[in-house]
Amino acid sequence: MDQDRSLVGREGALATADTALVEAIGGAGQLLLVSGEPGIGKSAVLAEIARRATARGARVLRSVCWDGEVSPPYWPWTQVLRAVDREEVQLGPAARLLDAAAGWSPDGPAPALQFEMFDAVARVLAALSTRTPVVVVLDDLQWADDRSLGLLSFLRAQLAAERVLLLGAYRDTEVVALPGLGAAPVLRLDGLDVEAAAALVRRAGGPQEPVERAAEIRRRCGGNPFFMREMCRLRAGDGIPDGVRDVLRQRLGQLSEACTAMLTTVSVAGKSVELEVLARASGCAVEEISGLIDEAVTARVLVADGPGLAFVHDLYREALLADCPSTRLAALHTAVGSALRESSPQLPTGDRLSRLAAHFVAAGRAELADEAVQYSELAAREATARLGHEDACRHYEEALQVIASFHPPVATARRANLLAELGAARARIGRTDSARSAFDDAVRLGRAEGEWEVVTRAAQGLYGLGGRDPVEYVMTIALLEEAVDALAAWTGGNRALRSSAFATLARARRHAESRRVDPRAVAAATRAVELAADPQSRAEALLALHDVHWVPGRASERLPVLDDMLGAATRAGDRELVAVAHQLRATALIELGHPDGRLELERYVHLAAALGHARGRFGALTRRAALAEIAGRVEEAVELSAEALALGSAIGEPDALGCFTTLRASLMSIGGPEVVVDAAPPEDDPTWPVFPLLWALAPALNGRDAEAAVLLGDFAVQDVLQKYDLEVVAVAATVFAAVGTDAQRTWTYELLTQFTGAHVVVGGCAAYNGPVDHLLGVLAAALGRRCAAAAHLTAAVAQCDRLGAAAWSRRSSEALTRLQAGSAEPVVERDGGTWRLAYRGRVEHLPDVKGLRDLAVLIAAPGQDVHVFTLLGRDVPATGSDPVLDDRAKARYRSRLGELDGEIDEAIEFHDMHRAERLQAEREALVAELTAAAGLGGRDRRLGDETERARKTVGARIRDALRRVDSVDPELAAHLRSTVSIGTVCRYAPASGE
Numbered sequence: 001m002d003q004d005r006s007l008v009g010r011e012g013a014l015a016t017a018d019t020a021l022v023e024a025i026g027g028a029g030q031l032l033l034v035s036g037e038p039g040i041g042k043s044a045v046l047a048e049i050a051r052r053a054t055a056r057g058a059r060v061l062r063s064v065c066w067d068g069e070v071s072p073p074y075w076p077w078t079q080v081l082r083a084v085d086r087e088e089v090q091l092g093p094a095a096r097l098l099d100a101a102a103g104w105s106p107d108g109p110a111p112a113l114q115f116e117m118f119d120a121v122a123r124v125l126a127a128l129s130t131r132t133p134v135v136v137v138l139d140d141l142q143w144a145d146d147r148s149l150g151l152l153s154f155l156r157a158q159l160a161a162e163r164v165l166l167l168g169a170y171r172d173t174e175v176v177a178l179p180g181l182g183a184a185p186v187l188r189l190d191g192l193d194v195e196a197a198a199a200l201v202r203r204a205g206g207p208q209e210p211v212e213r214a215a216e217i218r219r220r221c222g223g224n225p226f227f228m229r230e231m232c233r234l235r236a237g238d239g240i241p242d243g244v245r246d247v248l249r250q251r252l253g254q255l256s257e258a259c260t261a262m263l264t265t266v267s268v269a270g271k272s273v274e275l276e277v278l279a280r281a282s283g284c285a286v287e288e289i290s291g292l293i294d295e296a297v298t299a300r301v302l303v304a305d306g307p308g309l310a311f312v313h314d315l316y317r318e319a320l321l322a323d324c325p326s327t328r329l330a331a332l333h334t335a336v337g338s339a340l341r342e343s344s345p346q347l348p349t350g351d352r353l354s355r356l357a358a359h360f361v362a363a364g365r366a367e368l369a370d371e372a373v374q375y376s377e378l379a380a381r382e383a384t385a386r387l388g389h390e391d392a393c394r395h396y397e398e399a400l401q402v403i404a405s406f407h408p409p410v411a412t413a414r415r416a417n418l419l420a421e422l423g424a425a426r427a428r429i430g431r432t433d434s435a436r437s438a439f440d441d442a443v444r445l446g447r448a449e450g451e452w453e454v455v456t457r458a459a460q461g462l463y464g465l466g467g468r469d470p471v472e473y474v475m476t477i478a479l480l481e482e483a484v485d486a487l488a489a490w491t492g493g494n495r496a497l498r499s500s501a502f503a504t505l506a507r508a509r510r511h512a513e514s515r516r517v518d519p520r521a522v523a524a525a526t527r528a529v530e531l532a533a534d535p536q537s538r539a540e541a542l543l544a545l546h547d548v549h550w551v552p553g554r555a556s557e558r559l560p561v562l563d564d565m566l567g568a569a570t571r572a573g574d575r576e577l578v579a580v581a582h583q584l585r586a587t588a589l590i591e592l593g594h595p596d597g598r599l600e601l602e603r604y605v606h607l608a609a610a611l612g613h614a615r616g617r618f619g620a621l622t623r624r625a626a627l628a629e630i631a632g633r634v635e636e637a638v639e640l641s642a643e644a645l646a647l648g649s650a651i652g653e654p655d656a657l658g659c660f661t662t663l664r665a666s667l668m669s670i671g672g673p674e675v676v677v678d679a680a681p682p683e684d685d686p687t688w689p690v691f692p693l694l695w696a697l698a699p700a701l702n703g704r705d706a707e708a709a710v711l712l713g714d715f716a717v718q719d720v721l722q723k724y725d726l727e728v729v730a731v732a733a734t735v736f737a738a739v740g741t742d743a744q745r746t747w748t749y750e751l752l753t754q755f756t757g758a759h760v761v762v763g764g765c766a767a768y769n770g771p772v773d774h775l776l777g778v779l780a781a782a783l784g785r786r787c788a789a790a791a792h793l794t795a796a797v798a799q800c801d802r803l804g805a806a807a808w809s810r811r812s813s814e815a816l817t818r819l820q821a822g823s824a825e826p827v828v829e830r831d832g833g834t835w836r837l838a839y840r841g842r843v844e845h846l847p848d849v850k851g852l853r854d855l856a857v858l859i860a861a862p863g864q865d866v867h868v869f870t871l872l873g874r875d876v877p878a879t880g881s882d883p884v885l886d887d888r889a890k891a892r893y894r895s896r897l898g899e900l901d902g903e904i905d906e907a908i909e910f911h912d913m914h915r916a917e918r919l920q921a922e923r924e925a926l927v928a929e930l931t932a933a934a935g936l937g938g939r940d941r942r943l944g945d946e947t948e949r950a951r952k953t954v955g956a957r958i959r960d961a962l963r964r965v966d967s968v969d970p971e972l973a974a975h976l977r978s979t980v981s982i983g984t985v986c987r988y989a990p991a992s993g994e
Contacts, residue, residue: 007044008192008196008199008200008203009192009193009196009197010041010045010048010189013034013189014045014049014052017052017167018052020032020165020185021058021135024133025056025133025163027163029160029163029165030156030160030166030185031152031156031166031167031168031181031184031185032166032168032185032187033141033168033169033170033178033187034167034170034186035171035172035188036188036189037171037224037300038173038247039224039225039226039227040189040191040224040226042170042171042189043169044225045187045189046139046167046169049135049137049167050062050137050167053135053165056133057132058133058134058135059132059133059134060134060137061084061134061137062079062137063076063080063136064079064140065140065142065148066140066143067140067143071143073145073148074097074148074151075148076138076141076148077121077148080138081094081121082098084128088131091120091124092120093113093116093117093119093120094117094120096117097117114147118150118151118158119158121151122154122158125164126158126159126162126164129159129162129163129164130163133164133165134162134163134165135165136164136166137168138166138168139169140169140170140171141168141170142170142171142174142178149178149179149180150180152168152180152181156184172300173251173300173301191223191224192223192225192228193223194214194215194218197218197228198214200225200228200229201213201214201217201228204229204232219313219314220314221313222312222313222314222315223313224313226244226247227244227247230243231244240315240318240322248316249319251301252301252316252319252320254299255296255299256292256295258292259292259295262278262282262289262293263296263302263316264321264332265278265281265282265332266278266302266309266317267316267317267318268324268332268333268336269336270355270358272310273336274307274309275293275309276339276343277343278293278339280335280339281335281339282335283335293309301316329362330363330364330365333362334359334363336359337359337360337363337371340355340359341356341371349382350382353378353382354379354382354383354391356379357372357376357378357398360372360375361376361402364405372398372399372402373399373402373403376395376396376398376402377396377399377418377421379391379395380392380396380425384425387613388612389428389613392425393422393425393429393431396421396422396425397422399418400419400422403415403418412445412448413446413454416441416442416445416451416454416458417454419438419439419442419458420439420446420457422435422438423435423458423461424457426438427464427465428614428615429613429614430614430615430618430647430650430651430652431651431652432652432653433652435461436465439458439461439462439465442454442455442458443455443458443459443479452483452486452487452490453497455483456483456487459501459504460480460500460501460504462476463480463504463507463508473512477505477509480501480504480508484498484502487501495537496531496534496536497537498531499527499528499529499530499532499540499541500528500541502528502541503524503528503540503544504540505521506521506523506524506528506545506547507521507525507544509521509524510547510548511547517548518548521548522548524544524548525541525544525548526545528540528544529541529545535568535569535571535572536574536577538564538568538572539569539574539577539581540577542562542564542565542568543580543581543584546558546561546562546565546584549561552591552755552758553755555587555589555591555758558588559589562585563585565577565581566578566581566585569581575607575610576611578607579607579616579619580764582604582607583608583623583764583765585600586601586603586604586765587763587764587765590759590765591758591759592758592759593759593799593802595802595804597803598627598631598803598804601626601627601765602627604619605624605627606620608623614647614651615653618644618651618653621643621644622644622648622663622766623765623766625640625644626663626766626768629667629670629767629768630804630805630808631804631805631806631807632805632806632807634670634672637663637667637672638664638672641659641663642660644656655766658766659766659767661675662727663767665694665767666767666768668697668701669701669770669811670807670808671807675697675698676698690728690732692711692712693712693728693731693735694731696709696711696712696735700734700735700737700738700739701734705738705739708738709739712735712740715744717732717744717748720748725760725761725763726772727760727762727763729748729752729760729775730769730770730772732744733749733752733775733779734778736748736782737775737778737779737782738782742783746783748775749776749779749780753776755772756773756795757771757772757773757795757799758771758772759772759799768805768808770796770800770805770808770811770812771796771799771800771808773792773795773796773799774792774793774796774812776792777789777790777796777812777819786819787829787831790816790838790843791831793816794816797809797816800812820838820843825990826838826839826859827859828852828855828856828859829856830856831845833847833848834848835848837965837968837972839969839971839975840971842969842972844968844969846964849957849960849964850957851958851959851960851961852961852964854871854954854958854961855961855976855980857871858980858987862988863989864987865986865987866985866986867984867985867986868947868950868951868953868954871954872950872953874950897923903915903919904919904920904923904952907919916956917953920949920952920953923949924946947984950984951982954982954986955982955983958980958982958986959982962976962980
């Protein structure tokens with residue numbers, strides 16, 4: 001059978017039937033029965049077994065019993081024998097079932113004639129089976145007459161050694177067992193399981209049907225395939241298709257009137273109801289109700305559900321409710337609610353509390369409005385405690401609707417409180433706009449009644465909704481200030497609430513002005529800590545104290561505050577604050593490069609996911625993406641960030657797009673897909689000044705420098721936003737290193753230098769941008785500070801390795817390799833007390849000598865003449881001559897100067913630079929004395945010319961340095977000898993292309 005026609009969810013039953021078929025074909029004749037409720041798929045299973053039997057060469061004889069008094073006795077067997085070819089097999093006495101003229105009456109009194117006819121049917125089937133296996137299919141046996149069932153029982157025994165399979169099906173909702181066949185094996189078909197139901201719904205409704213819809217249809221239909229197909233075919237929502245409704249009504253119509261009335265009460269009571277509650281609501285004795293329950297269970301309408309009762313499937317309940325008049329429904333809700341209240345403990349909890357609320361609300365009676373509001377509020381709080389935030393919203397909304405409909409004597413303050421609680425519940429499930437509306441209404445009512453506790457909680461709720469609109473921040477801050485002042489003026493003011501209000505005000509001020517720490521925010525946080533009166537308020541106050549001091553470079557100072565906050569939140573039992581404490585501890589630890597930061601972030605992910613609301617799931621998803629990013633699992637981070645964006649957008653999370661963009665932008669640094677930033681930022685986006693940086697980031701990272709330069713334009717470093725993290729500074733460093741000016745690079749380098757050793761963490765671990773030293777390294781390289789760049793990049797590799805950020809370590813390592821091997825030009829740079837020499841990927845170090853200083857100056861100015869006086873650190877003088885001496889003095893000084901020249905040359909030849917410098921000093925003193933002599937004239941040769949002496953000194957220094965270089969890198973020494981010229985002016989002139 002092709003896939004479109006195959007049965008789903010009946011593999012077990014068909015496997016058992018296959019075994020029976022194989023055994024029957026082998027000569028072990030037997031009887032197999034299939035049972036189940038209408039629509040469960042009995043006929044479909046029979047048809048599939050028959051198809052498989054035909055495929056194996058068996059002959060199939062079919063019959064269907066009839067529901068009605070007009071059907072004659074032995075009707076199913078009459079149909080079987082009609083399918084037999086009389087020319088092939090002689091029917092004998094069995095023909096009496098076909099030939100009315102034979103004069104035999106099935107109602108005849110002679111048992112011998114009945115036995116003769118039974119035996120004749122057995123012989124016919126046995127004779128047929130000698131030619132080919134036989135399968136007899138008897139459907140709807142619940143309607144078969146006793147004689148037909150007697151014949152079936154007879155054949156089961158008589159054909160046990162023949163190649164005959166007797167296959168029957170019956171509805172077990174109408175008969176528990178078939179007379180005379182109690183010992184026969186029965187395949188009971190129940191509702192389809194989840195997987196099979198999903199397959200059936202996809203087949204009936206199309207592959208686009210969501211899994212959730214399949215689960216809902218299965219729940220309502222109890223897995224009944226016929227009901228499920230009808231629901232899919234008619235695209236039924238909350239209604240019931242006519243065909244299904246007819247079947248349900250037919251089955252309910254078979255029950256007594258009292259049983260049906262009892263079932264209507266059960267349908268109102270809910271999906272499950274206790275016997276005691278049912279008896280009280282029905283006004284009947286428990287014994288009477290028990291008898292009616294037995295009737296419904298026998299008919300497979302009700303089943304036991306723990307201590308209570310439930311319908312086999314919800315469609316029974318829906319059908320009964322649809323047929324019940326509204327006035328009776330209201331009366332039944334009142335009865336059931338009252339029965340629940342009378343049978344409940346003094347303080348009901350859990351499901352019973354929710355049911356009490358639902359029944360008193362549905363009763364719709366003014367005299368029960370107080371109870372409806374009371375139970376709804378209690379049920380909402382209980383739902384919040386068990387993380388059922390959707391249920392909490394529903395209960396608060398129903399309580400407010402009762403107040404609006406019946407105007408019970410409920411104080412306005414209580415209504416304001418309900419609105420504030422409703423806003424908080426809506427916020428938890430991501431209904432941001434409706435939450436804001438509820439909070440606004442709570443503020444309006446609270447102000448009018450002077451209920452500043454409610455106003456404070458509503459204002460805190462408004463702040464908690466987040467957002468980037470500066471106007472909203474200003475309005476929220478103003479409202480919090482008003483609440484703080486009002487609470488301070490109230491003599492009965494709650495210290496804990498005042499502390500909480502100050503804490504929220506401090507955080508609002510801090511996040512409204514992220515460029516600097518607002519002293520007013522610090523003052524508010526300090527006051528919150530002073531007023532904290534219990535673990536809850538202390539945890540909130542410490543969170544505020546952390547936030548107002550949250551600036552780059554102070555992670556180690558924040559950690560003790562967070563440890564204190566975690567302890568207070570744990571003592572308070574506030575799961576959300578516990579999660580936030582772990583999140584912020586992870587942020588600080590990762591900023592410090594501590595490997596425990598990743599473990600702490602994993603703890604936050606688990607805690608946030610377990611909070612049970614949409615915002616918690618959003619937090620968990622975004623931080624799972626950040627963990628994947630730190631670990632370098634780019635594809636996973638991309639998938640998680642997209643999933644988080646979809647969820648955040650659906651629940652109205654203000655930071656959804658921001659979290660997505662910042663993570664995807666940072667991912668580009670380690671090979672993530674390119675992110676395109678909108679050309680026109682939203683008008684209310686406070687980050688709009690830095691958008692040129694964001695536009696230029698992708699092309700800068702991907703080597704499209706010309707494009708990046710155009711996008712960057714005339715960006716001013718003063719527009720770089722410095723917040724409580726270094727995100728924008730990191731972007732600036734990356735872009736400036738690629739296409740910025742030296743002034744931009746120097747400004748950013750000097751700004752970041754104070755954070756060396758730290759890592760760039762965005763917000764509360766929304767994204768990771770690697771170590772600061774990597775950014776310093778690429779900036780230093782762009783500025784030509786190769787030694788500094790190498791030191792920074794080497795440090796960055798070690799920092800990433802410690803954190804376990806392998807992909808980020810490779811990024812810095814690759815940058816270091818490019819720095820060392822990316823150019824054929826030599827590098828001679830100071831590195832502490834030594835000199836670092838790099839050439840063609842090799843790096844060596846030499847002790848400090850003056851000649852290396854000269855080489856560094858020359859290499860830094862390729863192709864330019866550098867005067868020897870410049871190398872000596874002196875001003876270049878005008879050239880001149882020594883004065884003329886008398887002959888005797890001239891001869892004496894010439895003699896000594898000649899000796900000195902010889903000795904200096906000798907010292908240089910023997911590499912005795914200390915002696916050479918000492919002799920040079922004596923020569924300079926002698927020339928100075930002669931120059932100072934007065935009254936002498938003439939123009940002798942310029943033996944004392946300072947330029948000549950400087951030339952010799954510099955030449956000697958450079959030659960000495962080259963000998964030292966030759967000892968560690970001969971190739972570099974040879975390169976410098978061929979490219980460095982020494983004279984009055986010196987020059988480094990590498991060949992073109994080097």
